[in-house]
Amino acid sequence: MADAVMVPDISRTVQKWRSKPGSLIMALHEIQNRYGYVPRNVSLQLAQLMNVPLARIYEVITFYNYFRLEPPGKHNLSVCMGTACYLKGAPALLDTLKNELHVEEGETTPDGEFHLESVRCVGCCGLAPVVVANGETLAKVGVNAIGGLLARCRNEQKED
Amino acid sequence: MAKMTFEELDRVREEQRERTAKTSWIRIGTSTCGVAAGAEAVVRAVSDEVRRRDLPVEVQRVGCLGLCYAEPLMEVNVAGAPRTLYGEVGVETALRIVEEHVVNGRPVAGLAMPGVESLGVPDVPSNGTKQVRIVLRNCGMLDPTKIEDAIGRDAYQGLKRALSELGPEGVIAEMKASGLRGRGGAGYPTWLKWKFLREAPGTEKYMICNADEGDPGAYMDRGVLEGDPHAVIEGMLIACFATGCSTGYFYIRAEYPLAIDRIEGALRQARRMGLLGKNIMGTDFCCDLEVRLGAGAFVCGEETALMHSIEGRRGTPRPRPPFPAQHGLWGKPTNINNVETFANIGPIMARGGAWFGGYGTETSRGTKVFAVTGKVRHSGLVEIPMGTTLREVVVDICGGVAGNHRIKAVQTGGPSGGVIPAPLLDTPISYETLQALGSIMGSGGMIVMDETDSMIDIALFYTGFCVEESCGKCAPCRLGGKQMHLLLEKIRSGKASWSDIGTMRRLCTTMQKASLCGLGQTAPNPVLSTLRYFEDEYRAVIVGAPA
């Protein structure tokens, strides 16, 4: 659906980064920020325009945790599984979310609403355990708070 | 704005100092943790209130104070009342504090943080008497988005002395006198790395700030990047000056969006002020710094992997030699230092290496920042002189473990480190002592565990981390880590026999000896150290273990 707008958008990214050596990862960040993932046709264009082998782009995308080849869900929930959060009960949070959403880590619910992941520390360890919901870091999250969090996400989406 | 010169820098500093002395302020910590705890709502409420009532007080958004357990934090300083730090401030309490403390001049005793004293740098609040704040000198003390604030607190004075007085050789001599060793983990003398780079042939050289901070459970570097970006920029500039680099890169992990923002903003300001770019402060030193992002790979903290990543490639390490100082970024001589290492440089230049070397132990000079987390009462960022004992940090400064539990162990060095059992907590912290205990200093993660924590679980956690983060390039780590993890799962499930421990040790040796980079070489440490100090936990789940 976004295909039509992709061409001008990525040419702007390309213009910004092409002359700077080794900026593939920066360009991929911009692309993923825009589309939520790196669509294959965008990779193909990027390869052409930045003069980088597609194999290099795929090597990089699949190496780094951050980049995705599949579209994300509407709501992205990452449970921090860094050491501090792990000790303070993150595994139980993750399990609760898995049960509630019926997905495994790295999966999106069939309706595309929720994507569940774990992340290894967002640097907010002092307030463990932490969940990042749609980019917002939530501190000291208890298992009991999960229901409310999901409900809030669902409502938000009803409103718009 | 006048052209930046040495005199202009001092003029801005004086102007800013005077302004600060006259200003009443409310500071609210808005680093990642503060925001996560709800600081933004507090800032909004307080600002509105101040505006509504037209109070003669400035609301400042500051960086991390280090008292993470009590976020959101708000500090109030108004004429006629003692400066007071409040913790766990919600919108309602914040408004109450404005009412009572700001308007009526009466600090709210019940809400003030207990045990906060001023130490080290005189106006730094801290939750203990053992801290000395060099790296964190400005964190929580200034608005990190305002370069004038930083200059008012001596930012770029070190650079000024380097440029005006010391010269490159003088800088390196001062570094040598300071005895500063790399804070990224390995503890290599910083001056020596700079000397190698300086002596490397060629004119195109690069300086890199390693802000990948991959150790899960550690956030010292984030604290500095978010709270005092100019400290790191100044350090980078001095390093570039001393080694002959005109380009430097910040390699920041993408998981730190706020830190990225702060550094980018600070770079823009520094550039605008003439502290970055061509002819810095009117000298012929030209240098520019850029930001490059990580993308979720712990191994990119390793130097050669990091350089591959900046080059836009997979972050796989390569063998050394050749070392970065000979063959680094794009094949050019390069030096990499950690964020905290750089944050130390300004003060060392401004106040002298001997001053810095006065802190710490014979072989480990200066201070070290730790992120103390886990089952500890007062988790947060702590900066102590080297030689302070683990117990002083965990118990005296951070209040020991929460609840009715006892400390079981402290883990340092993250996935490359090991556990240190409670009876050994009186060990003074230094590179050598921690290594002797089977752990490492690492970058500063310090995770406190109580007796409810299973050591096999901890080992499993860290090996799981290494399995996920192994770059997959070399067989010993790619496969050894996975097998180690599977074997630990077998042990935990009670299906292992004692001979599996032998296999485990063989695996550990293989990984330590034959892995290509530090990740694989140190990945067995959590297993070996738990085996060393908590073998009974393993025995308990292995039937038929010899007595």
Add this chain to the structure above:
Amino acid sequence: MTSATINGIAVEVPEGTTILEAARSLQIEIPTLCKHPDLDPTAACGLCIVKAKGINRMLRACCTPLEKDMQITTHDPELVEVRRSVVELILSKHPNQCLTCGRNRNCELQTLASDFGIRQVEFADIVPDYDLYDDTSVLTIDPRKCIGCGRCVEVCQNIQNVHALCFLNRGYDTRIAAAGVNLGESPCVKCGQCSAHCPTGAIVELDETAIVWDYLKDSSLLTTVQIAPAVRVAIGEAFGLPPGTNVTGKLYAALRRMGFDRVFDTNFGADVTILEEGSEFIERFLHRKGELPLITSCCPAWVDFMEKFYGDMIDHFSTTKSPHEIVGVLAKTYYAKREGLDPARMRVVSIMPCTAKKWEIKRGASMSASGYQDVDVSLTTRELARMIKQAGIDFRNLPDEPCDRILGEYSGAGTIFGATGGVMEAALRTAQDLLTGQSLDKIDFEAMRGMKGVKEGTVVIAGKEVRVAVAHGLSHVESVLRRVQEAKEKGEDPPYHFIEVMACPGGCVGGGGQLYGVTDEVRRARARGLYSEDEAMTLRKSHENPEVKRLYAEFLEKPLGQKSHSLLHTQYQARLTYAR
């Protein structure tokens, strides 16, 4: 020079020598798995570890330079134990399929497992179930057998500059693949260098020997076979002969014993190629009919590469078919006619040093100029070696036999086709005679020989300067092409008039379908084998080959004539692929 000791033995080596090389100079063998002599070290396997006194960690011998006064230990019980554990770890994620594997008894991993006497793998079985890739009809990739050494990636990306292969994912899930697609949809040019450099059976050529056995079984078919120049100096290695041993006569004998009805030689086709291509050159050079430089096209991987990445330079390509295609089409036309055979009942099998030829024979309509597919099957040197063993032939002791006529006689020029620079040298021998109308004595063009990536020279023929270049290994080729393009853009004279290109380093002697274990030393030995055959011959120019003369007199009439055009020439088309 650096002096140090290894296992207590003093050694002095040039600065920068690796511990591995230094140890070899003392007859000490350190096991390796990821290091290949052609390639930069990837340092991936960790088997070559050694100890250095005073250094706590173990060093990788393959990529660590020996430093002054180092005291190295290469073997002790601890080193052996660590190495054995590494092999065991690799085996824990490796399918136990030696018996049905393309590399059985010829596999670096299998050899190590055997040498370390591994009787049991103590670690858990973690063999993944990745899919096989075999959609190029040339290569089969089994990512489960991949040990992650990185050699194929290094070759494909850096030596060939194709970037078809890469590693995907990371950690223990790292796997070898094309960029998220099957290899057939990738820019792969089928050069097979990945398979030639893989230490295991993870990348092997498609085995088509069964089809050939079927032909041989079918008595209603007339099955002909031809051998490429580079095969004769390599296949002996499969039977214990040193690289470079020329076994042409034994090969003819073996093929005949296996049941081939006619045994021909691709070298004959090479001589024909030279006549056609040489004439093309003269047309362009002298009569300005067509683009200069003229670029050779007998290497199908190169053809694929050009069509994919330099579609705008197609006009520079020689349209002459490759030698084995020429033999194929002549067998089913010229030969069939003379012998009164039904081409529909004929089969042509090519024995090639090459994997790309498997693709070439089906490249397009012009590969069926006889009305039938001109070459039915193309086998690699490796496949033939296996067939000879299956046929129970004591190859080493075979008597020499001659080739069948009339597609068998060849000149020295035809035989040197198999080495880089050979085509150019052969072409120059013919071109100078054609241009001057004389038979010149200048035969050897030494500047075209050897393993240098790009070789350049200027030859004065009939008072005219001919600028030539020879490139092998596709990344070297590209540097030459870029010079041509730059000159074109600037409107300058082309830097060269004639360019020879071979995709494989060393040319076909180092082809992707040759016997395993190739190094520059082996390439040189094989090339020497060809050049000494050439030197020993009296017939050394393609256009003097009597069978070739007869071919033109009786059948084709003249080079670039109408018949040549329809049978011996082909067309090219730009093929879109994704960026590499």
